[in-house]
Amino acid sequence: MAGSVAAELVALAHRLADAARPIANRYFRTGLTVDDKTDASPVTIADREAETAMRALLTEHVPQHGVFGEEHGAVRTDAEYVWVLDPIDGTKAFITGLPIFGTLIALLHRGLPVMGVIDQPILKERWLGVAGERSTFNGKPIEVRRCADLAQAYMYSTAPIMFPGAFEKRHEALTQRVKLFRWGGDCYAYGLLASGHVDLVVENSLKLYDFAALVPVVKGAGGLITDWAGKELDINSDGSVLAAGDAAIHRAASAVLNGTDLAGPATHRRTG
Secondary structure, three states: OOOOEEEHHHHHHHHHEEEEEHHHHHHHOOOOOEOOOOOOOOOHHHHHHHHHHHHHHHHOOOOOEEEEOOOOOOOOOOOEHHHHHHHEEOHHHHOOOOOOOEEEEEEEOOOEEEEEEEOOOOEEEEEEEEEEEEEEOOOOOOOOOOOOOOOOEEEEEEEEEHHHHHHHHHHHHOHHHHHHOEEOOHHHHHHHHHOOOOOEEOOOOOOOOHHHHHHHHHOOOOOEEEEEOOEEEEOOOOOEEEEEOHHHHHHHOOOOOHOOOOOOOOOOOEOO
16 A cells, blocks of 8 residues: 555556557647637646547546546546546646646545646656655655745645636735735646746635645645645635645735735735
8 A cells, every 4th residue: 555545546547648648649739729618717638638538547447436527527526536527727838839737636535535647748748746755756756845934935726717706816825925926837837846846826615636646745745735724625625725834824825815814915925
């Protein structure tokens, strides 16, 4: 066993990522056709083919497990083990030639993420998190960095569209408290956090396949990842995500996002 996850399931997760990687590589920067889904988000043949390839392996090796995929739907989600697949997280980055997208693979056990993979096919970078084990980057152990002061923190969020209505002001209040804030990153930002390069990643409006794989990676590197209220992320989470490398700035960021921090904004924040 590797933590609470059998070694053969860890090996299977790697096989899924290995199957998806060449598909993304084949279509990257090729001017492929982009379709719009019903929610207006983009999707490509690369998304669909990569998920198909991964689901074929799951059908072959663990047919009793459930599967929840972004492109091809959900089956057996009441099973003890459910695989959650996002073949290309960051499709907008993918279609514009920016190599910060990733293939996300998660394994849920009774609704809780116990294994996660973030795979960047172009750069050949892979983060793996397994419950009870140290997370790795390309096979080597990684650790978050300690940063207890928001005023010294580096923070990422993917896009303003994630913060509709009142969420915009709450998010903006936090960006004014950190040392450096940048838009962008998609799942790649969470890998950077787990590897000790970023201190905070704050997002909202995420779906299960967007965040499930991130949880074991961040936790296994010594970080914290919850919803904005500090609750553990699971199959029923509300889509808000707060990831931090240090418990102190996780608490401080949560207070700002929930309006319980009365300190004024910093004036030294840098972007770009």
